[in-house]
Amino acid sequence: xxxxxxxxxxxxxxxxxxxxxxxxxxxxxxxxxxxxxxxxxxxxxxxxxxxxxxxxxxxxxxxxxxxxxxxxxxxxxxxxxxxxxxxxxxxxxxxxxxxxxxxxxxxxxxxxxxxxxxxxxxxxxxxxxxxxxxxxxxxxxxxxxxxxxxxxxxxxxxxxxxxxxxxxxxxxxxxxxxxxxxxxxxxxxxxxxxxxxxxxxxxxxxxxxxxxxxxxxxxxxxxxxxxxxxxxxxxxxxxxxxxxxxxxxxxxxxxxxxxxxxxxxxxxxxxxxxxxxxxxxxxxxxxxxxxxxxxxxxxxxxxxxxxxxxxxxxxxxxxxxxxxxxxxxxxxxxxxxxxxxxxxxxxxxxxxxxxxxxxxxxxxxxx
Amino acid sequence: xxxxxxxxxxxxxxxxxxxxxxxxxxxxxxxxxxxxxxxxxxxxxxxxxxxxxxxxxxxxxxxxxxxxxxxxxxxxxxxxxxxxxxxxxxxxxxxxxxxxxxxxxxxxxxxxxxxxxxxxxxxxxxxxxxxxxxxxxxxxxxxxxxxxxxxxxxxxxxxxxxxxxxxxxxxxxxxxxxxxxxxxxxxxxxxxxxxxxxxxxxxxxxxxxxxxxxxxxxxxxxxxxxxxxxxxxxxxxxxxxxxxxxxxxxxxxxxxxxxxxxxxxxxxxxxxxxxxxxxxxxxxxxxxxxxxxxxxxxxxxxxxxxxxxxxxxxxxxxxxxxxxxxxxxxxxxxxxxxxxxxxxxxxxxxxxxxxxxxxxxxxxxxxxxxxxxxxxxxxxxx
Numbered sequence: 001x002x003x004x005x006x007x008x009x010x011x012x013x014x015x016x017x018x019x020x021x022x023x024x025x026x027x028x029x030x031x032x033x034x035x036x037x038x039x040x041x042x043x044x045x046x047x048x049x050x051x052x053x054x055x056x057x058x059x060x061x062x063x064x065x066x067x068x069x070x071x072x073x074x075x076x077x078x079x080x081x082x083x084x085x086x087x088x089x090x091x092x093x094x095x096x097x098x099x100x101x102x103x104x105x106x107x108x109x110x111x112x113x114x115x116x117x118x119x120x121x122x123x124x125x126x127x128x129x130x131x132x133x134x135x136x137x138x139x140x141x142x143x144x145x146x147x148x149x150x151x152x153x154x155x156x157x158x159x160x161x162x163x164x165x166x167x168x169x170x171x172x173x174x175x176x177x178x179x180x181x182x183x184x185x186x187x188x189x190x191x192x193x194x195x196x197x198x199x200x201x202x203x204x205x206x207x208x209x210x211x212x213x214x215x216x217x218x219x220x221x222x223x224x225x226x227x228x229x230x231x232x233x234x235x236x237x238x239x240x241x242x243x244x245x246x247x248x249x250x251x252x253x254x255x256x257x258x259x260x261x262x263x264x265x266x267x268x269x270x271x272x273x274x275x276x277x278x279x280x281x282x283x284x285x286x287x288x289x290x291x292x293x294x295x296x297x298x299x300x301x302x303x304x305x306x307x308x309x310x311x312x313x314x315x316x317x318x319x320x321x322x323x324x325x326x327x328x329x330x331x332x333x334x335x336x337x338x339x340x341x342x343x344x345x346x347x348x349x350x351x352x353x354x355x356x357x358x359x360x361x362x363x364x365x366x367x
Numbered sequence: 368x369x370x371x372x373x374x375x376x377x378x379x380x381x382x383x384x385x386x387x388x389x390x391x392x393x394x395x396x397x398x399x400x401x402x403x404x405x406x407x408x409x410x411x412x413x414x415x416x417x418x419x420x421x422x423x424x425x426x427x428x429x430x431x432x433x434x435x436x437x438x439x440x441x442x443x444x445x446x447x448x449x450x451x452x453x454x455x456x457x458x459x460x461x462x463x464x465x466x467x468x469x470x471x472x473x474x475x476x477x478x479x480x481x482x483x484x485x486x487x488x489x490x491x492x493x494x495x496x497x498x499x500x501x502x503x504x505x506x507x508x509x510x511x512x513x514x515x516x517x518x519x520x521x522x523x524x525x526x527x528x529x530x531x532x533x534x535x536x537x538x539x540x541x542x543x544x545x546x547x548x549x550x551x552x553x554x555x556x557x558x559x560x561x562x563x564x565x566x567x568x569x570x571x572x573x574x575x576x577x578x579x580x581x582x583x584x585x586x587x588x589x590x591x592x593x594x595x596x597x598x599x600x601x602x603x604x605x606x607x608x609x610x611x612x613x614x615x616x617x618x619x620x621x622x623x624x625x626x627x628x629x630x631x632x633x634x635x636x637x638x639x640x641x642x643x644x645x646x647x648x649x650x651x652x653x654x655x656x657x658x659x660x661x662x663x664x665x666x667x668x669x670x671x672x673x674x675x676x677x678x679x680x681x682x683x684x685x686x687x688x689x690x691x692x693x694x695x696x697x698x699x700x701x702x703x704x705x706x707x708x709x710x711x712x713x714x715x716x717x718x719x720x721x722x723x724x725x726x727x728x729x730x731x732x733x734x735x736x737x738x739x740x741x742x743x744x745x746x747x748x749x
Contacts, residue, residue: 114530
């Protein structure tokens with residue numbers, strides 16, 4: 001118990017520990033959350049080339065103009081201008097309405113509106129396309145009604161013909177499909193992970209006594225930081241957290257215990273705090289990209305899943321924890337993930353134990 | 368010439384080997400490239416030839432993989448909550464009859480909004496599919512009720528069609544979209560942390576000496592960073608088919624100028640925090656890691672509040688990464704020259720500021736030494 005208290009004192013007397021393990025994750029949670037403050041991808045700059053300039057084409061252009069998703073930046077004079085504007089990323093989409101558009105539509109020859117989209121950024125391209133499809137579908141319905149009126153179909157019946165069935169979409173848990181909901185619940189775990197690593201590893205390098213208590217203290221404090229960050233998501237950034245925050249904090253604690261196994265291996269293999277800090281900081285982007293958050297695990301080849309699961313534990317926890325926070329339920333594979341994460345921790349703690357038996361660290365040089 | 372190879376081992380591992388291994392692993396993990404065969408469920412409330420046709424259409428599409436036919440519409444949401452499916456279609460009871468009686472039944476698509484990558488894609492794909500099905504239903508009605516010919520009915524149901532032309536990434540390939548920039552972000556952070564921890568101030572006795580050390584670091588870390596970046600792009604291009612449509616020389620020039628900007632900015636950090644290597648490394652990490660978010664690479668700059676756009680304008684990555692993606696996927700980037708110029712300005716500005724920081728630091732040191740020696744003499748005199 002005295003050892004635990006002395007470790008606790010040691011931890012709290014170093015301001016850097018508090019700043020990095022508690023302060024910075026909180027600051028970054030609010031900072032990054034505000035980057036994604038605008039839920040919708042609105043006012044996407046577009047250009048319109050209206051070759052027809054008829055009342056129908058103008059009404060179509062008006063639909064694009066008044067839709068908050070787009071800003072009609074300028075009107076093009078020819079097709080090359082549209083292409084160049086899209087190619088140069090001056091606009092993200094070009095709407096091209098062909099000549100004889102109205103004439104063709106009215107004479108039931110059908111006409112084609114071309115959407116030239118800059119697809120290099122898929123987030124913009126998908127949003128731009130989805131709304132354009134909706135707009136054209138609405139205009140189509142209007143034209144349909146006019147046709148049916150021409151055929152002397154009573155208005156009430158023609159509406160029924162046009163709305164032969166309704167297409168209703170329910171996007172669950174994040175109807176706005178915002179980056180804030182998508183990225184932030186996972187990002188706070190990565191933030192906590194990174195700052196836990198950079199402090200824990202350096203503290204163990206500098207003092208290799210009472211490792212068990214060090215693990216306990218660092219993991220408990222980082223889990224509490226996770227709880228604070230989750231509260232910030234809910235109360236400051238307005239993310240609807242459905243899952244129980246204490247349960248999610250416990251899950252983050254389990255994750256950090258498992259992480260401490262490989263962190264211990266790093267701490268026992270590297271003698272230079274500088275190199276340790278560099279390695280720990282370098283792991284943020286790779287661990288996030290390979291954890292099944294950006295690209296789902298179910299779409300990864302099994303071989304790479306095995307490798308990732310053997311090397312870093314984030315893949316076991318990040319998606320289940322996100323699901324728990326946003327959906328309020330853990331996914332079906334959670335139990336097996338927890339079991340695998342326990343095995344992971346056991347193996348890496350054993351490796352750490354073997355390394356601790358050797359006196360010389362593997363990577364001990366410094367400039 | 369006596370070169371100490373040992374001191375290059377750690378930078379070599381961090382800048383060259385680690386990012387390249389991550390590159391291979393990540394590209395391999397995303398080797399499917401497009402999100403296809405998304406696990407889906409259908410509630411078939413009305414089992415008729417028409418509704419079975421809808422399910423058949425869904426099954427034959429490359430986007431969806433119908434894994435469950437459920438008995439209760441609530442099961443769709445339950446499966447989604449369990450993480451078993453990402454898309455669901457609810458066909459209500461009496462759907463076919465309601466269509467025949469023009470009661471406008473509701474066909475509901477359910478999408479898991481927590482998986483943004485698949486959600487936006489399934490939303491487009493499902494709405495295209497259902498619009499086609501709807502047009503088909505309208506066509507049969509027009510043919511039956513208004514005695515239209517097939518062509519007339521089709522053109523009445525779908526008077527305006529959409530033709531999409533996706534420039535740069537027509538197949539919505541995830542590797543092309545995400546990985547060139549993200550992998551070079553890792554190289555950037557590795558270069559920055561190594562350069563920021565260099566002891567350029569301590570090793571320099573005067574301005575000329577400082578200049579020489581800065582140049583040496585610029586060349587050392589710059590070359591390591593460029594070689595690592597080239598290897599990453601080569602693996603992506605030759606093994607994972609990421610296109611590089613622009614001339615290689617243009618990409619190389621951009622890489623060189625970018626690395627110069629990253630190293631010089633890191634040397635500025637090194638010269639400011641010269642006494643604390645670990646802290647300088649942490650400052651470099653805190654400055655360079657968020658640049659992959661603030662650069663507009665995935666979440667576009669147009670949707671960020673002004674404050675963040677202004678911060679990103681001081682980050683080399685902002686001028687580099689979209690230009691790189693445009694060069695690779697489109698073959699050209701209209702802001703190429705401007706961005707090269709901005710990167711050179713950042714390089715020059717950082718180098719000048721590091722020199723200023725060095726001069727100030729040395730003057731403070733000199734004054735402290737003078738004060739100490741004066742106080743020493745005074746003590747002796749007393």
